[in-house]
Amino acid sequence: MNFAGDFDLKEKQILEGHTDRVWNLAWKPASGVDGIPAVLASCSGDKTVRIWEQSPATGSFQCKAVLDETHTRTVRSCAWSPSGKLLATASFDATTAIWEHVGGDYECVSTLEGHENEVKCVSWNASGSLLATCGRDKSVWIWEVLPGNEFDCVSVLQGHTQDVKMVQWHPSMDILFSCSYDNSIKIWAEDGDNDDWHCVQTLDESNSGHTSSVWALSFNSDGDKMVTCSDDLTLKIWGADIMNMQSGDGNAPWLHLCTLSGYHDRTIFSVHWSRDGIIASGAADDAIRLFVENKDGLVDGPTYQLLLKKDKAHNMDVNSVKWSSMENGRLASASDDGTIKIWELVSLPGHDKLPL
Amino acid sequence: MTLGLINANPVVHAKKERVTRTEDLHNDVFKVFLDIRDPEHPYSLEQLSVLSEESITVDEKLGRILITFTPTIQHCSMATVIGLCLREKMKDYVPPHFKVDIKVAPGSHADEESVNKQLNDKERVAAALENPNLRQLVDECLYSNKSNEPLGTYASDPPPDQSLPKGPVVSSPRIIGGSEFCVESFRIQYEIIPAFDLIKESNVYS
Numbered sequence: 001m002n003f004a005g006d007f008d009l010k011e012k013q014i015l016e017g018h019t020d021r022v023w024n025l026a027w028k029p030a031s032g033v034d035g036i037p038a039v040l041a042s043c044s045g046d047k048t049v050r051i052w053e054q055s056p057a058t059g060s061f062q063c064k065a066v067l068d069e070t071h072t073r074t075v076r077s078c079a080w081s082p083s084g085k086l087l088a089t090a091s092f093d094a095t096t097a098i099w100e101h102v103g104g105d106y107e108c109v110s111t112l113e114g115h116e117n118e119v120k121c122v123s124w125n126a127s128g129s130l131l132a133t134c135g136r137d138k139s140v141w142i143w144e145v146l147p148g149n150e151f152d153c154v155s156v157l158q159g160h161t162q163d164v165k166m167v168q169w170h171p172s173m174d175i176l177f178s179c180s181y182d183n184s185i186k187i188w189a190e191d192g193d194n195d196d197w198h199c200v201q202t203l204d205e206s207n208s209g210h211t212s213s214v215w216a217l218s219f220n221s222d223g224d225k226m227v228t229c230s231d232d233l234t235l236k237i238w239g240a241d242i243m244n245m246q247s248g249d250g251n252a253p254w255l256h257l258c259t260l261s262g263y264h265d266r267t268i269f270s271v272h273w274s275r276d277g278i279i280a281s282g283a284a285d286d287a288i289r290l291f292v293e294n295k296d297g298l299v300d301g302p303t304y305q306l307l308l309k310k311d312k313a314h315n316m317d318v319n320s321v322k323w324s325s326m327e328n329g330r331l332a333s334a335s336d337d338g339t340i341k342i343w344e345l346v347s348l349p350g351h352d353k354l355p356l
Numbered sequence: 357m358t359l360g361l362i363n364a365n366p367v368v369h370a371k372k373e374r375v376t377r378t379e380d381l382h383n384d385v386f387k388v389f390l391d392i393r394d395p396e397h398p399y400s401l402e403q404l405s406v407l408s409e410e411s412i413t414v415d416e417k418l419g420r421i422l423i424t425f426t427p428t429i430q431h432c433s434m435a436t437v438i439g440l441c442l443r444e445k446m447k448d449y450v451p452p453h454f455k456v457d458i459k460v461a462p463g464s465h466a467d468e469e470s471v472n473k474q475l476n477d478k479e480r481v482a483a484a485l486e487n488p489n490l491r492q493l494v495d496e497c498l499y500s501n502k503s504n505e506p507l508g509t510y511a512s513d514p515p516p517d518q519s520l521p522k523g524p525v526v527s528s529p530r531i532i533g534g535s536e537f538c539v540e541s542f543r544i545q546y547e548i549i550p551a552f553d554l555i556k557e558s559n560v561y562s
């Protein structure tokens with residue numbers, strides 16, 4: 001996709017309701033297309049999760065459900081299963097709850113326990129057969145999804161030396177990525193098919209990695225690149241030879257491709273790579289920034305440029321930015337100010353939506 | 357291992373005569389800190405020279421505040437607790453868009469980098485303040501209004517929250533070494549420190 005010309009991020013709506021900071025967001029898969037209204041889940045320091053649905057008539061989002069009285073502390077992260085049938089929520093109360101939409105209401109159908117303290121993130125693999133969680137106890141847990149909403153822990157992965165902030169499955173392969181307060185990113189894969197998971201690679205300072213806590217990571221749509229963001233004020237782009245990964249022995253190393261520095265002057269909490277190649281970042285300076293690959297002349301590999309910076313996107317830190325998986329150009333952001341904002345990327349002049 | 361205070365004999369300074377200055381954010385912020393008491397002793401952080409007017413740097417244009425504080429000794433594991441107290445107090449007094457960074461004064465602590473990293477990681481700070489034991493200690497430092505009496509003995513204190521889980525806390529004062537502060541110290545060492553991954557300096561306790 002060629003991003004020539006000027007762009008702006010237009011604020012479409014402010015979603016209010018949470019009574020404490022909003023930590024994370026998740027767009028429901030397969031919603032916002034084919035006549036199915038778009039659905040967004042948000043989780044907060046107020047211990048609840050809210051489900052927002054777009055009205056087909058007015059186009060605005062309304063809060064359809066508040067998932068409360070389950071978590072007893074901050075809900076830090078939420079993730080929909082690939083089918084959209086289940087929502088997993090990770091909390092500082094050391095549990096992960098699984099919710100199902102049953103006849104108009106969301107019901108907690110399972111609670112995963114095991115972490116010694118705060119759970120910080122939860123992620124489903126591409127097929128929905130596995131779930132991963134991570135937390136301050138430095139461990140990463142892998143759970144198998146069984147019929148009847150049963151979850152079995154298949155592995156507890158030790159290796160990080162500090163608090164693990166995020167886990168994310170690769171978009172097409174069962175390879176797990178984690179990032180941590182110990183400044184490193186770890187890649188975990190299964191040896192054969194016998195639940196023997198181990199760390200196959202660590203990306204840290206010794207191989208051009210981050211020099212402070214890594215808060216988040218995101219893959220491009222092809223799955224051959226990922227972007228990571230950190231308290232060290234940089235974004236880093238990593239790449240792997242995907243053909244090599246898919247064939248036989250499975251493991252191709254991830255290599256540092258590019259570091260984006262000088263664009264952020266406070267911690268970057270969130271980063272998300274859209275289907276059409278735009279990287280969005282949310283940071284502690286209340287701004288949202290968008291980056292795209294610089295197509296003019298490859299130097300020593302890809303380079304990236306700032307597409308736009310939205311100053312004062314929120315009144316306080318931006319904790320999460322998520323592109324809609326179904327509609328190009330639609331972005332949601334969550335903040336310490338307790339609000340969620342829906343944005344539309346438009347090209348200037350004129351206010352036409354991006355071509356699909 | 358002695359169940360003693362981490363710093364049993366801090367140097368206490370007289371309260372400074374306050375020179376009236378034109379009201380500005382710097383003054384407002386400093387005034388807020390005047391009465392925060394030390395977690396271990398019935399003195400304010402100002403009296404123990406943990407904080408002074410020079411500790412606070414305000415950039416109103418950028419919307420940034422930097423607070424540097426000096427723990428009373430190099431291995432003070434109370435440093436993170438003091439930092440948490442500062443953060444919590446700031447919330448009510450500083451405009452929401454202001455960014456606050458809290459650090460120990462350079463060279464004043466053996467684990468300076470580690471303490472600074474924890475104090476400026478808002479996820480870690482948020483989780484720590486949700487821990488009931490740590491929360492209670494922070495509240496006592498911030499809201500106890502008789503600064504010359506030992507912690508936990510005020511008639512005017514809010515009643516302890518009965519719904520909070522009670523760990524292995526000594527419920528009646530146990531006099532060790534002639535001081536009720538040792539009770540607090542015991543609680544701090546066994547309950548609160550693990551909750552925040554504070555640095556445990558074994559040589560401090562030997």
